[in-house]
Amino acid sequence: MAGSFAATLDARMRGAALGVNDYFTLAGRALRFVGSRPFYWRDVLLQMDRIGVGSIPIVTLTGTFTGMVLALQSSVELQQYGANGFLGALVGESMVRELAPVLAGLGVAGRSGSAIAAELGTMRVSEQIDALxxxxxxPIRKLVTPRLIATVLMMPVVTIILDFVSILGGMLIALGAGVSADQYFRGMWQMFAMNGQILGVFPKDFVYGILKPLAFGAIIALTAAYYGLNTKGGSESVGTATTRAVVTSSVLIFAVDFFLTQLLLVMMGV
Amino acid sequence: MSPEQQQQLHGVREELKRDEAEAVAEAEATTGPVAVAPALCIELEHVSLAFDHPILVDLDMAVATGETLLVLGESGMGKSTILKLILRLLLPDEGVVRIFGEEINHLSFAEVLEVRRRIGMVFQNSALFDSMTVYDNVAYPLRENTEMDEAEVERIVREKLEFVDLEPDQVIDQLPSELSGGMRKRVGVARAIATSPEIVLYDEPTAGLDPMTVETITDLIKKLQRELGVTSILVTHDLRAGFKVATRVNLLQAGRVGFSGTPEDVVASTDPYIRAFINAS
Incomplete structure (x- = not known):
């Protein structure tokens, strides 16, 4: 019994270690093809459209409601201290620095990560990858590298859109709570200015908010491609690969967010 | 493979080599030195491969230029695996695979591409690229592997679609999902022969098709043999279709070639396993 448990554990640990090795091998090969020919730039543009433009509806809705609910919850608390003037600073700081990158990451992982895993999984089980x-x-040059580039490039764009709509959503609630638009935005800019700039020009909060999505984009594309390309069996396994891709990407986004925040705090300060 | 069958295979190889040498000598006597393609264009020697369990065990198989070999066997016997070994989509655990006399196990990626360019593959479910139109599917190998301009690509795409009895103007803009099973299969054949390969591999080309369409696909394979002289390996469970086109049959048993002969030899065989296999099919 104990021997069987140990053997199972050993097999699982070996499987996990091999999986991690395969994941980083895939990442290495996909990156190596970025600057070499043949380069499938049409596929990059197509994927940028699918991943970036296609994600706009979901991030717009997610961002608007998150900004609104953040402002709503905060206004109740701030009102008790007569500090509603800080509403803009609180919403702007929270969204730009932390929430927008993570929410954009989760939105793109759910929408585009699942699509990448399902598409590559279907191509694997229907022998289209063998045909390639x-x-x-x-297949990595043709299918993974364009998706990696497109996701990494579009994630900051999607995040900026999410920043924008969430701040506007928060403003709607602030107006209802008696805070003027001028007061809302002035408070926000003052907070950004107070937190300092990189190279004397770029607000630190924006730099934080743009660097994280780059990492999240790579995680989403590589995780989805990894599960898609390793699909074995029939249509059921495509579903399993898709689920695993979204769950793993989401968990990795939270975990990497923590470590990246630590790293950025050490490198750039608060 | 039994010792007699191994001897028989060895005999075939030797005979082909002798014929080739004689033909070269005869041609050189009249026209001077000539280059002759190797008579055996596909060879698998002592090939073993296992996944969770052994699939191929010390398998020997040889295909002569211009021949159409039918590979039969129960499901999971490794028939499709053989095709993937020939394309080097898989590597054997042991043994050697030679294509056009060249051992492909240790070739670099670029060298393997050169070999693959001379081989066309018709996949079980056509494996057409879902996101591309029929035109782009057939044009794909030409765009990937040649420096042709688009006008030349279009000319060849139309020529190949006509060869497989499809009306180019009616299908080029359609997506694979808009085609019937038989049409998809024919587009798959057109794509496989787009670069005019010397070898065409067929993996269950008639699976899931109605009898009329099976007839059409079978005729198409014969047309390829007749008009293009390609060397073919056909993996199928459809004995009727297979026997119509095959010049030789290999029956896999326990990971190796258990029987090798003409379709007539298979039909006439009194071996209990072969009889049972034919009757079950």
């Missing part, structure tokens, strides 16, 4: 190889195409 028979025509001399490296």
């Amino acid at each position: 190889q028979t025509f001399g195409t490296d």
